[in-house]
Amino acid sequence: MTAAGRVSGLLAAYLLLVLVALMARVPWLENRVGSDVVARYHRALGEYTVALAVAHAALIILGYAWQSGADPLSETVTVVLDYPDVLLSAVSLVLLVLVGAVSARAVRRSVSYETWYHVHLLVYAAIGLAFAHEFAVGADFSASPRNRLLWSGAHIAVGLAVVGFRLVVPLRRSLRHxxxxxxxxxxxxxxxxxxxxxxxxxxxxxxxxxxxxxxxxxxxxxxxxxxxxxxxxxxxxxxxxxxxxxxxxxxxxxxxxxxxxxxxxxxxGAFTEQRRSRARRVLLIAGGAGITPIRALYETLPGRDTDVILLYRGTHGRDLVLYQELEQIARHRGFGLYPLIGPRNGPEGDPLSSENIRRLVPDVAARDVYLCGPGGMTTAAGRHLRRAGVPRHRVHTEAFEF
Known part of the structure; x- marks a missing residue:
């Protein structure tokens, strides 16, 4: 049990570094893989990281209690107060659990972006507190100078990436431009x-x-x-x-x-024309705030006539922001433009159903599709596109969720 606790602690510490590296805004990841894809991996790995950190603490305490014959509660007090730097690691664990709780989907919908963002900054404090604990009582580090050097180097590399790409580069560009x-x-x-x-x-x-x-x-x-x-x-x-x-x-x-x-x-972001196969026509689908990148793509994608078609989703006509601009682009370039108005669960069904998509875009299965909008819309539209015969790898999405 104690060995399992050590392994889970090592995995949690490693994943914590990976999480920070993913959010360091390394250009190669942001512009090749895509910011939304990186964020999804970050969110998924974050759940495992918190679970492993909690498992580490619980398994270590239960293992020590079993060995000493003490009850888990008194063993917890002993470990936290008497072992070097374990109190710091306990604070680190509390911070991680707090960040994980705020990141849970049900909670995240009810908090502002600012609150979510600033709570996430506590991860840096959690890493610093955990680092001291790992070197003080971690058997894999305290007895191995090589491991201490490698682990310190990993922290320094991630720290330099964060400082460089999130502070130095933006500051230099802002001053220059x-x-x-x-x-x-x-x-x-x-x-x-x-x-x-x-x-x-x-x-x-x-x-x-x-x-x-x-x-x-x-x-x-x-x-x-x-x-x-x-x-x-x-x-x-x-x-x-x-x-x-x-x-x-x-x-x-x-x-x-x-x-x-x-x-x-x-x-x-990788939600650009570079994702498009040169030989294929394009279908753009937008809703809500998703119209902003779609509108820019609609203006700049190469093609003529029905090479590019835009389906613009909205519950009401007033939801179709920038629609006059889109009409001007459609008239100038001959592109297709279809407003899809109405509730998803209305009497006539979802305006973005697979049947409706095939009716408006008969060759949809042969097109690249760019899809951007609220999470519920993109999930439903992706499902309908697959039913309409569009392979998953030809549906390019951009998520507007933090």
Whole structure:
């Protein structure tokens, strides 16, 4: 039992480093694998990490109690208070459990992005406290200089990746490109587009479908960053994002003043034209905030006539943000554009059913599909696309969930 506790502790410590490395925003991972895919692995591995950390503590205490003949409660007090640095590891475990609880789906839906983000920063404290514990009482480290060197090197490498890609690179780019707000345009109820300008933006090689993390240097916004996709083709001298009021700090972005400085991270994301097979036509499916990267792709994807078709999902007509722009693009390039209005469980069924998709796009099974929107919509649409004959590997998604 004690041996199982040690193994689970080693696995938890290793996975904790992997979790941080996944969120270090390494460009290769963010732009090749995709930020949403990396985030899914991070979330799934996080559940195992917390479970292994709890198992480590429980198995070690039960094993020690069994050996000494003490009851588990008194053995817990002895281990935590008398063993070197175990009290620190107990605090680390509490922090990990707290982060895991806030990340649970049921809880995550009820907390703001800011709360979720700042609670997650406690992971760094948990790693530091656990590191001291591992060297103090970890049998695999205390007796092996080689293991201590390797384990320290792994922590240093991950730490440098976090500092480099999350602090140094964004700071250098923000200072070099001097991005500023030039205009804020109301697109509809609770929806605004923020137009940005800067120097030599073409050097960043931003692509339609990608997103950046934005920090507006004004009161109430400078201390937090939010991910928003580019909602128009990125130019060398200007970008645009479109933001919907989701009840958090996004509600006040409509009051930004021209001239406001902007710091940013990115561009990130693999939801780009590079995923497309050159020989295939494309179907775009968007809903909610998912229209922002889809709109940029709709403007920039190569093709003519029905080579590109967009299905725009909304419960009501007012949900179809940027629709006039999409109509202009459709008229100019001859692309297909179909608004799908109505509830998913209405009397006529889901507007994105496999039958409806095949009716509007008869050759859907031969197309690449870009799908972006709320989690429920993308899950249901993905299921209908498979029924319509689209292979899973040709459905490219971007998730809008933290």
């Amino acid at each position: 001097r991005l500023r707000v030039v205009a804020v345009v109301e697109e509809g109820p609770g929806v605004v587009s923020i137009h940005l300008a800067g120097r030599d933006l073409g050097r960043l090689d931003a692509r339609a479908g990608q997103f950046l993390r934005w920090r507006f240097l004004t009161r109430g916004h400078w201390w937090q960053s939010h991910p928003y996709s580019l909602s128009a083709a990125p130019g060398s001298d200007g970008w645009r994002i479109t933001v919907k009021d989701l009840g958090d700090s996004s509600a006040s972005l409509g009051r930004l003043r021209p001239g406001t400085r902007v710091w940013f991270e990115g561009p990130y």
